[in-house]
Amino acid sequence: MMNVKRKWRGFIPVLGLCAIFAGTAVASDSVGLFINGKSVSLNNEIKLDNGKVVAPVRDLAEAMGGRVTWDHKTHSVNIQTGATKDEVADWIREQGKKKDYYFGGLFVEEANLDRDPEPEVLARTDGGVHLGDFFIFDKQSNGSYKLIFEQPWHVESWGAAHFRADGMNPLYNIVTRTGGTGLDVREAHLMYMSDTGEWTEAWKGTLKERSVFQDNYHLTMGSYQFNDDNGELYYWQTELNAALENNELVDDGDSRTTMKVFELKQGRFMEKK
Numbered sequence: 001m002m003n004v005k006r007k008w009r010g011f012i013p014v015l016g017l018c019a020i021f022a023g024t025a026v027a028s029d030s031v032g033l034f035i036n037g038k039s040v041s042l043n044n045e046i047k048l049d050n051g052k053v054v055a056p057v058r059d060l061a062e063a064m065g066g067r068v069t070w071d072h073k074t075h076s077v078n079i080q081t082g083a084t085k086d087e088v089a090d091w092i093r094e095q096g097k098k099k100d101y102y103f104g105g106l107f108v109e110e111a112n113l114d115r116d117p118e119p120e121v122l123a124r125t126d127g128g129v130h131l132g133d134f135f136i137f138d139k140q141s142n143g144s145y146k147l148i149f150e151q152p153w154h155v156e157s158w159g160a161a162h163f164r165a166d167g168m169n170p171l172y173n174i175v176t177r178t179g180g181t182g183l184d185v186r187e188a189h190l191m192y193m194s195d196t197g198e199w200t201e202a203w204k205g206t207l208k209e210r211s212v213f214q215d216n217y218h219l220t221m222g223s224y225q226f227n228d229d230n231g232e233l234y235y236w237q238t239e240l241n242a243a244l245e246n247n248e249l250v251d252d253g254d255s256r257t258t259m260k261v262f263e264l265k266q267g268r269f270m271e272k273k
């Protein structure tokens with residue numbers, strides 16, 4: 001890598017800045033650089049050259065979080081700004097708990113889960129309705145990625161929760177699907193990065209559970225809301241029995257809806273007694 005880096009002397013014009021500086025400074029003036037309002041100094045300086053601001057591509061791309069490779073065969077520069085699926089698959093092979101993984105449906109997304117400026121990498125594989133794996137990688141100071149969380153979860157979706165608890169890193173809602181013969185369970189996991197860097201489950205609840213017995217099935221439907229007035233989490237659950245044939249409610253007196261209230265204690269939502 002170092003050889004490639006030294007051999008390579010690519011410069012590109014920074015479009016758009018030219019007009020601002022043209023005419024206001026003399027040729028070869030050194031030019032300052034700000035990225036998102038923060039002053040950045042590069043190894044090689046940015047210069048004003050005949051009315052154009054020119055900057056070294058590698059320095060600039062790396063300062064913006066990209067990785068740069070030079071392909072001498074095609075005489076071209078490749079700037080990679082996020083983790084690729086192939087890279088993440090390699091990290092999983094190298095660092096994962098299992099010997100083999102099925103990489104079908106590998107999906108990768110960057111999200112900043114904690115308070116440092118670097119994004120973490122979330123990844124999930126899809127091995128079927130109830131099968132899959134879920135991973136979180138954290139960027140290290142040397143630029144490599146370390147596996148910090150792994151579960152044999154089929155993750156259907158993830159996303160930032162629409163609420164935020166006081167003093168905590170952002171909560172993420174991770175929806176998993178598990179089950180087996182006659183059983184299908186969809187659960188919500190509210191998770192966050194603790195201050196010690198552990199991906200922590202603050203709460204877990206059933207969104208839908210369907211278990212078959214004879215000609216009927218038992219159905220549980222659940223939902224939650226966060227009360228931002230007092231930081232409590234409300235969870236409702238409806239249970240009923242229905243016929244497999246037509247999904248009609250079986251009126252056996254077993255249908256019921258219950259509510260639970262959870263309060264935040266040491267980073268976890270505990271049921272309020």
Ligand SMILES: [Ca+2]
Pocket residue numbers: 112113114115116117118119120
């Ligand atoms: Ca981060």
